[in-house]
Amino acid sequence: MIRLHHVPQARSFRILWLLEEMGETFDIVPHSFFDRSLRADDYLALSPAGRVPALEIDGRVLFESGAIAEWLCETRGRFGRAPGDPERAEWLEWLHFAETAGQHIAALTQQHIVLREDWMRSPTVMRLEAKRLEKVLQVADRVLTRHDWLLPSGFSAVDVAFGYSALIGRRFLRLDAMPALAAWLARIEARPAYRRAAARDGAAQIYTRDLYEAPDA
Template sequence: MIILHHVPLARSLRVLWLLEELGLDYELRYYSIRDGSMRSPEFLALSPAGRVPVLEHEGAVWVESAAIVQMLCETYPDAGLMPPPGHPERARFMEMLSLSETVGCLLENLNLNQVFLRPPARPSPTVVKLLNARLRAVLAAMEARLEGDHLLASGFSAADIMFVYGFELARYYVDLDAYPRLMAYWDRLRARPGYQRAKARDGEQDIYAQAFYPVPEE
């Protein structure tokens, strides 16, 4: 039995999508960041930091989306979603996993400042402006580097799953129309049956209360 502990639209969506691309049978257990379910003793026994994703797989418990993605790709190598050691694209793949987490960290900090802070707490316009600028800089760099249909020249890989999740969430903070190559890339990946199956099971998100969060005024 494979069990994925999941919050809709959280980083566990990466693992959910990968499970669908691998064609694996799994059970999905839902949590919310707002109702205290991730602070229960049962969940903390699996994830001491109280975060998703958590994957139970063959008697082991795994946390951290990048680690889970790499572990699954190595466990099911026939799917060809990660270049093996020694492959010419291995370094590029690992680079994209790390860059995807850079985007994820910027989004997490924007979430903390603009979504989760409540009055009387106020986000710092200076901090938000800096985070927003750094996010736009990363996306601009990816826009310039993207040449083919996918991050790797050989085709679709788990690196695309890792990166596209962050690009999808970036729409809450930046105008994605500024990145036409990445928008076309996102459209291609959203057309994948595995992505569509994952989104159908993702659940209703309760993270974002509005469609866009502008940089607060000074």
């Protein structure tokens, strides 16, 4: 039995969606950021820093969405680019670049949402992080002018990993100047597996607005 520990809208969505793409049968163990369940001893035994995702699979527990994605691709033989594949290096770059976007998204989420009092927030940090996220997404926009998915040969787990980052990233940035990226997100949202994953994600806990923008300078 595969069990995914998940918080709606969090990075665990990458694994939820990838498992749907793979056609795997799995249970979701829902968690919340607000009930301290991620800090309980039984959860820390699965994910020692108290983060999601954690995945119980193949008689072990894995944390870190990128590592889980690699494990799934290797053990299920789908959506990866194995050593020796001409796209192996690019595949690894995109898989990990998804977390370069992720660090800016985490900072923006903290600034706009987690810090509840206005005096705690910094409009300067909000603008800086949004700009840095934009630079990252522009890399994908340029590549996506040449082919429909991030790798020339077609859809893979890196569209899931980076796709999640871009889907959340557009809550902090307007994508008007990135038409290839916007078209790719529309292709993603039309995928049956993405739709099944979105239907299983759970009620929004983190992002309740479509767009969070920094106050004007």
